[in-house]
Amino acid sequence: RKEVEQDPGPFNVPEGATVAFNCTYSNSASQSFFWYRQDCRKEPKLLMSVYSSGNEDGRFTAQLNRASQYISLLIRDSKLSDSATYLCVVRGSGGSYIPTFGRGTSLIVHP
Amino acid sequence: NAGVTQTPKFRVLKTGQSMTLLCAQDMNHEYMYWYRQDPGMGLRLIHYSVGEGTTAKGEVPDGYNVSRLKKQNFLLGLESAAPSQTSVYFCAAEAGNKRETQYFGPGTRLLVL
Numbered sequence: 262r263k264e265v266e267q268d269p270g271p272f273n274v275p276e277g278a279t280v281a282f283n284c285t286y287s288n289s290a291s292q293s294f295f296w297y298r299q300d301c302r303k304e305p306k307l308l309m310s311v312y313s314s315g316n317e318d319g320r321f322t323a324q325l326n327r328a329s330q331y332i333s334l335l336i337r338d339s340k341l342s343d344s345a346t347y348l349c350v351v352r353g354s355g356g357s358y359i360p361t362f363g364r365g366t367s368l369i370v371h372p
Numbered sequence: 373n374a375g376v377t378q379t380p381k382f383r384v385l386k387t388g389q390s391m392t393l394l395c396a397q398d399m400n401h402e403y404m405y406w407y408r409q410d411p412g413m414g415l416r417l418i419h420y421s422v423g424e425g426t427t428a429k430g431e432v433p434d435g436y437n438v439s440r441l442k443k444q445n446f447l448l449g450l451e452s453a454a455p456s457q458t459s460v461y462f463c464a465a466e467a468g469n470k471r472e473t474q475y476f477g478p479g480t481r482l483l484v485l
Binding site for chain 2: 269303304360362364365
């Protein structure tokens with residue numbers, strides 16, 4: 262089982278839709294969690310950190326479920342500009358603080 | 373303030389040739405990383421450094437060497453390129469002290485024939 266797993270998609274949704282991605286991690290000792298966004302042929306950029314209490318940034322909501330070992334990203338009122346690959350990142354696995362990236366989930370928002 | 377820069381942006385090599393990829397950061401960050409990204413594989417860590425003069429192996433270090441002689445630069449070397457090293461290479465910098473946000477360079481696209 263991979264340390265960090267994501268459904269690769271693509272998720273193909275119309276503008277205005279709500280879409281959610283999950284990311285599961287295998288190491289229960291993991292400490293920190295993040296979502297990065299990567300546009301086509303560009304570098305990844307931090308979208309948001311994921312806190313135990315959950316956090317929201319505009320149309321984006323991230324949540325952590327330690328019991329089931331997954332994090333989620335909810336995007337409301339999808340925009341065309343949300344089309345990208347969303348990377349899940351977990352840190353603190355296996356005694357190391359080095360980040361582990363999921364393979365990413367592709368989102369396509371169409372008119 | 374350029375953040376993280378990478379040179380070159382694109383390179384074509386023949387099997388067996390050598391080259392060095394340069395990553396430079398102007399944020400005075402302690403930690404630096406080299407990743408490769410292949411279709412369907414996500415980002416895989418090659419080597420990383422937690423400070424000037426230190427380096428460590430990541431998940432896929434074979435065929436690569438690195439050096440961090442200056443805090444702002446992290447070099448990735450391929451001594452004898454192989455077609456399996458065709459990839460997009462990303463460098464990242466991070467403040468350390470658990471500030472955690474990684475800042476990535478724009479990437480280097482390498483094709484090994």
